[in-house]
Amino acid sequence: MLRFSANISTLFTALPVAERIQAAARAGFKAVEMQFPYDLPAATLREAAHKAGVEFVLINIPAGDFAGGERGIACLPGREAEFLRGVRLAGDYANTLGCPRVNCLAGNLPEGETPEQCWDVLVENLRLAADMLTVRGVQLLVEPLNRADNPRFILNGYPDADALLTAVGKDNLTLQYDTYHAHAGGEDVLEGLTKRLMRIGHIQFSDYPGRGAPGTGELNFPRLFRAIRNLPYEGWTGAEYLCPSPGPGDFAWTAAA
Numbered sequence: 001m002l003r004f005s006a007n008i009s010t011l012f013t014a015l016p017v018a019e020r021i022q023a024a025a026r027a028g029f030k031a032v033e034m035q036f037p038y039d040l041p042a043a044t045l046r047e048a049a050h051k052a053g054v055e056f057v058l059i060n061i062p063a064g065d066f067a068g069g070e071r072g073i074a075c076l077p078g079r080e081a082e083f084l085r086g087v088r089l090a091g092d093y094a095n096t097l098g099c100p101r102v103n104c105l106a107g108n109l110p111e112g113e114t115p116e117q118c119w120d121v122l123v124e125n126l127r128l129a130a131d132m133l134t135v136r137g138v139q140l141l142v143e144p145l146n147r148a149d150n151p152r153f154i155l156n157g158y159p160d161a162d163a164l165l166t167a168v169g170k171d172n173l174t175l176q177y178d179t180y181h182a183h184a185g186g187e188d189v190l191e192g193l194t195k196r197l198m199r200i201g202h203i204q205f206s207d208y209p210g211r212g213a214p215g216t217g218e219l220n221f222p223r224l225f226r227a228i229r230n231l232p233y234e235g236w237t238g239a240e241y242l243c244p245s246p247g248p249g250d251f252a253w254t255a256a257a
């Protein structure tokens with residue numbers, strides 16, 4: 001099934017958040033996602049989504065000092081209590097918003113720590129997070145970022161993410177499949193998505209290179225969208241590309257879907 005959501009952390013960002021939700025609805029989206037909703041009360045966001053007639057389908061767990069370069073704290077020794085506080089906060093927001101899933105950014109390997117130790121911290125943190133979110137009816141996701149953009153991120157490519165899901169061993173932990181990161185990591189996007197489909201909880205897309213709209217790079221989105229439409233996938237497909245002020249013609253790619 002092919003259902004598009006608008007990531008309002010990358011789309012409509014010239015607007016205040018509540019207006020981004022309205023703008024996404026006017027552009028025809030029935031769902032929105034947001035990387036870090038925590039600057040606004042969850043009730044405010046819920047009211048804005050209800051007024052616009054859209055639903056929240058994905059948010060991230062707090063990821064440390066994101067502006068300062070951190071890409072999650074789930075793998076960081078000594079930050080476990082902070083991580084679990086973030087899981088509780090994300091669970092609270094997800095429940096208030098009626099959002100069915102949250103994504104966890106795994107973190108960058110710190111200088112002076114061994115990958116093995118960070119991996120063990122990540123596995124244990126995700127086991128705890130999966131259990132905490134299961135009782136709330138919220139699905140947990142994880143995604144690798146690509147090495148070129150994020151050279152120290154602990155998950156390099158979807159094979160690492162596959163291994164992580166196996167190590168964590170929780171049915172509530174699924175993959176966030178991002179076309180940009182997958183292609184940047186050298187994966188055939190359609191092949192990678194198809195073979196992992198049963199473990200994918202959410203799809204995000206942007207073109208490569210540049211993380212722009214479909215058609216600005218080298219990915220074949222009409223082929224990809226046709227495939228997602230025909231695959232047994234019940235999730236959402238999130239537009240996570242950089243476009244602060246979309247104009248009327250900027251969503252023409254939905255017609256190619």
Ligand SMILES: O=C(O)C(=O)CO
Pocket residue numbers: 035060103145178181204240
């Ligand atoms: O950087 C990305 O691709 C993300 O999805 C972060 O939320």
